[in-house]
Amino acid sequence: MQTTVAHLKRGEQGIITDVSSIHIPLKLLEMGCLPGNMVELIQVAPFEDPMYLNINGTHLAIRKETAIHIIIEKIIHE
Amino acid sequence: MSKQINVALIGNPNTGKTSVFNALTGLNQKVGNYPGITVEKKEGVCKLPRGVKAHIIDLPGTYSLNASSLDENVVIELLLNKNDKDFPDVAVVVSDVENLKRNLLLFTQIKDLEIPCILAINMADRMRYKGISLDIDYLEKELKTKIALISTRKKEGIDELKELITNYKELSVEPCLNASEIDPKYFDSLRQAFPNQLLYKLWLVITQDVNFGKTDRKEVEAIASFKTKSKSDLKRLQQKETIKRYQFINNTLKKGQTIDASQAKDLRSKLDKILTHKVWGYVIFFFVLLTIFQAIYDWSSVPMDFIDSTFASLSEWTKDNLPPGTFTNLLSEGIIPGLGGIVIFIPQIAFLFLFIAVLEESGYMSRVVFLMDRGMRRFGLSGKSVVPLISGTACAIPAIMATRNIENWKERLITILVTPFTTCSARLPVYLIIISLVIPEGRFLGLGYQALTLMLLYLIGFGAALVSAMILNKVLRLKSKSFFVVEMPNYKLPLIKNVFLTVIEKTKSFVFGAGKIILAISIILWFLASYGPGDSFNNAEAIVTEQYAAENLSESELHKKIESHKLEHSFIGIAGHAIEPVIRPLGYDWKIGIAIVSSFAAREVFVGTLATIYSVGSDEEETIKNRMAGEINPILGGPLFNFASGISLLLFYAFAMQCMSTLAIVKKETNSWKWPILQLVLMSAFAYVVALIAYQVLI
Numbered sequence: 007m008q009t010t011v012a013h014l015k016r017g018e019q020g021i022i023t024d025v026s027s028i029h030i031p032l033k034l035l036e037m038g039c040l041p042g043n044m045v046e047l048i049q050v051a052p053f054e055d056p057m058y059l060n061i062n063g064t065h066l067a068i069r070k071e072t073a074i075h076i077i078i079e080k081i082i083h084e
Numbered sequence: 085m086s087k088q089i090n091v092a093l094i095g096n097p098n099t100g101k102t103s104v105f106n107a108l109t110g111l112n113q114k115v116g117n118y119p120g121i122t123v124e125k126k127e128g129v130c131k132l133p134r135g136v137k138a139h140i141i142d143l144p145g146t147y148s149l150n151a152s153s154l155d156e157n158v159v160i161e162l163l164l165n166k167n168d169k170d171f172p173d174v175a176v177v178v179s180d181v182e183n184l185k186r187n188l189l190l191f192t193q194i195k196d197l198e199i200p201c202i203l204a205i206n207m208a209d210r211m212r213y214k215g216i217s218l219d220i221d222y223l224e225k226e227l228k229t230k231i232a233l234i235s236t237r238k239k240e241g242i243d244e245l246k247e248l249i250t251n252y253k254e255l256s257v258e259p260c261l262n263a264s265e266i267d268p269k270y271f272d273s274l275r276q277a278f279p280n281q282l283l284y285k286l287w288l289v290i291t292q293d294v295n296f297g298k299t300d301r302k303e304v305e306a307i308a309s310f311k312t313k314s315k316s317d318l319k320r321l322q323q324k325e326t327i328k329r330y331q332f333i334n335n336t337l338k339k340g341q342t343i344d345a346s347q348a349k350d351l352r353s354k355l356d357k358i359l360t361h362k363v364w365g366y367v368i369f370f371f372v373l374l375t376i377f378q379a380i381y382d383w384s385s386v387p388m389d390f391i392d393s394t395f396a397s398l399s400e401w402t403k404d405n406l407p408p409g410t411f412t413n414l415l416s417e418g419i420i421p422g423l424g425g426i427v428i429f430i431p432q433i434a435f436l437f438l439f440i441a442v443l444e445e446s447g448y449m450s451r452v453v454f455l456m457d458r459g460m461r462r463f464g465l466s467g468k469s470v471v472p473l474i475s476g477t478a479c480a481i482p483a484i485m486a487t488r489n490i491e492n493w494k495e496r497l498i499t500i501l502v503t504p505f506t507t508c509s510a511r512l513p514v515y516l517i518i519i520s521l522v523i524p525e526g527r528f529l530g531l532g533y534q535a536l537t538l539m540l541l542y543l544i545g546f547g548a549a550l551v552s553a554m555i556l557n558k559v560l561r562l563k564s565k566s567f568f569v570v571e572m573p574n575y576k577l578p579l580i581k582n583v584f585l586t587v588i589e590k591t592k593s594f595v596f597g598a599g600k601i602i603l604a605i606s607i608i609l610w611f612l613a614s615y616g617p618g619d620s621f622n623n624a625e626a627i628v629t630e631q632y633a634a635e636n637l638s639e640s641e642l643h644k645k646i647e648s649h650k651l652e653h654s655f656i657g658i659a660g661h662a663i664e665p666v667i668r669p670l671g672y673d674w675k676i677g678i679a680i681v682s683s684f685a686a687r688e689v690f691v692g693t694l695a696t697i698y699s700v701g702s703d704e705e706e707t708i709k710n711r712m713a714g715e716i717n718p719i720l721g722g723p724l725f726n727f728a729s730g731i732s733l734l735l736f737y738a739f740a741m742q743c744m745s746t747l748a749i750v751k752k753e754t755n756s757w758k759w760p761i762l763q764l765v766l767m768s769a770f771a772y773v774v775a776l777i778a779y780q781v782l783i
Contacts, residue, residue, distance in 0.1 A: 027323045028316065031567040035326050036148045038186055048353070049360045049454075056457050058360060058572060064186050065352070065572040067454045072567065 007080045012073040014047040020078030029075040038062035089138045095178035096187050097145030098573035100206040103236035104178050105142040115589050123155050132250045141170055149193040174200045174252035181207050188333045196284040200255035201229050202248050209235040215344035223340040228256040261332045266324040355575050359451050373474050376439045380478035384431035395424030422606035426599040429481050434587050436475050436482040441586040445578035453570050463550050464557025466495040476506035480746045494562040502553045504746050507545035510687040514737050522730025544738055601748035609685050616654040624650045651696050656682050671729030671779040687742045728782035732775040740771035
């Protein structure tokens with residue numbers, strides 16, 4: 007299912023399919039936010055902002071306004 | 085003289101780069117600023133085998149050579165400028181064994197600059213614990229480098245690293261991948277336009293967003309034969325470059341690193357569940373703040389009282405034991421109390437930085453940023469601004485120094501500018517005496533009016549800080565990236581050595597940085613209060629003795645009258661008289677004027693000065709209070725300290741920048757006089773206007 011990181015719930019995972027390079031700071035790409043990599047939502051602050059993620063083994067927090075530009079394929083566990 | 089090797093420590097944040105620096109240099113380090121900017125420059129000396137010495141520079145942490153902040157820009161400027169005296173003979177790239185993949189990105193970029201490079205893999209003691217094993221020979225071959233496996237925690241591998249640094253000439257300077265493959269045509273034309281330049285260096289110059297302050301970029305653009313690309317094209321290329329580098333790194337690590345996930349034990353997720361929890365996270369942070377507050381407010385009062393009394397008796401001793409004269413007075417009343425005024429801040433600074441170092445080192449500070457970001461964002465502040473703002477309640481000096489941890493310059497500057505609004509402990513003596521004079525003792529809903537007033541003043545302080553932050557955020561036009569990417573590092577037990585060195589370094593930087601200014605101003609203030617022009621000052625003793633001849637005063641009473649008379653006719657006294665027309669609309673007389681002028685040294689001096697003017701012993705608060713209650717307004721009659729003038733004074737002290745030490749530290753931290761002067765003018769003007777309105781409305 008195609009969605010964005012901003013729509014993940016706590017504990018859910020996805021594979022990054024696209025990042026729009028205009029909205030995403032280069033720094034985030036360099037930290038591993040690239041197509042093909044796995045992302046997991048670890049924790050959210052109140053109002054779901056910022057979001058605490060594990061991207062490809064790197065743990066980091068970004069704001070929701072950035073998370074919405076990371077397109078993912080959600081992994082659905084049976 | 086043997087040659088000194090220039091070594092640059094480079095690495096991602098949170099890789100323990102500073103621990104490596106501390107392990108190499110120990111106490112042989114100094115911290116300064118890069119010229120013209122506020123980025124910290126850490127350098128030190130390390131003795132290598134065979135009598136060789138290394139000059140080590142600890143560069144700011146960065147994830148890549150694409151700078152997005154002033155700190156990161158420092159790294160690139162140094163690596164691109166072969167003529168810089170600090171240009172490294174060898175770069176030590178410090179990486180963390182658990183995040184090797186990400187750390188290698190920066191490594192491959194530095195290799196492309198053809199600088200000899202050592203890969204120092206830190207926290208090697210965690211490998212077994214995390215189920216990681218490395219094929220060092222294979223990695224050294226693929227990455228064309230030498231690897232040192234080190235553990236600063238276990239003090240392992242440092243000697244091997246020193247050995248590698250000594251033999252830096254044997255290192256390969258060949259890049260480990262060919263980045264120009266991402267767009268061969270573009271890079272070919274670049275090579276043709278600048279045949280004598282290193283290709284990757286040109287590419288870095290072209291893609292840097294930050295202003296280099298030098299002509300590099302313009303030079304590139306000026307060549308007609310070379311067509312630059314649009315910004316978005318460049319960005320796409322940078323993305324391609326990053327992907328390409330990761331491909332290389334993934335391939336290398338596939339063979340060179342094995343991770344047995346079943347071996348890994350995960351403390352992080354357990355701690356994060358509580359520490360970043362929507363409710364518990366805040367409760368715990370509140371208790372952390374409470375502890376810090378308790379330490380700087382309460383625990384440090386013991387050493388502070390000790391320092392206070394030591395300097396007081398030292399001053400007494402000098403007065404009694406040296407021959408009387410101007411020099412003795414300067415020493416005992418100017419210099420010694422001035423030095424005391426610097427040393428007195430050390431306990432608070434040490435305590436605050438002890439806690440901050442522990443919070444940073446343990447990885448907890450990133451969680452604070454995560455928790456507080458949304459709340460602070462609307463005020464233009466950072467999640468990290470919370471700690472300075474709260475510690476400002478004890479004292480603005482350590483609080484302003486604590487803003488160093490805020491990476492974004494605009495957020496840091498705003499935090500520095502608004503922190504002095506929070507109610508520091510030096511305001512308390514002023515508040516307490518005025519509240520007890522003008523606020524009645526009654527109760528409201530079980531709470532005393534006086535306590536409520538005090539609480540209100542604290543709230544006003546925080547309110548003023550937040551509102552002015554919001555305004556500054558709108559007004560200040562500073563180039564500053566606002567995106568938010570915060571790494572959440574693993575939890576670690578802080579290294580005592582690192583914490584200890586941080587405390588020493590901060591204390592030193594205060595004593596020698598801001599201390600000079602504080603000492604200078606206190607000597608000036610002492611001079612202005614101890615000297616005066618004309619007869620009425622110089623013949624004070626004769627005048628006062630004659631005036632009270634009939635009253636048969638005891639010697640000590642007479643002495644107090646003389647002191648009071650002298651202060652009135654000193655330069656500061658004259659200044660107090662001079663500003664009387666300005667402060668009369670606020671409900672103050674010239675005596676309060678003198679107290680305001682002299683309390684510029686520190687707010688609590690207000691009470692002591694009034695005690696001298698009213699010629700009462702300054703030790704007994706009750707006596708001063710009674711004396712103040714008896715003061716009559718010279719123009720309107722009635723008590724001078726009434727409800728209107730009292731509230732006006734309280735508000736004046738809540739907002740005015742009455743603290744030279746704060747100004748000195750702001751000068752030091754912002755590296756310019758512009759901000760402290762702006763702070764002084766704006767805060768004083770605001771304080772004046774508010775106090776004026778309050779008095780005029782209430783009278």
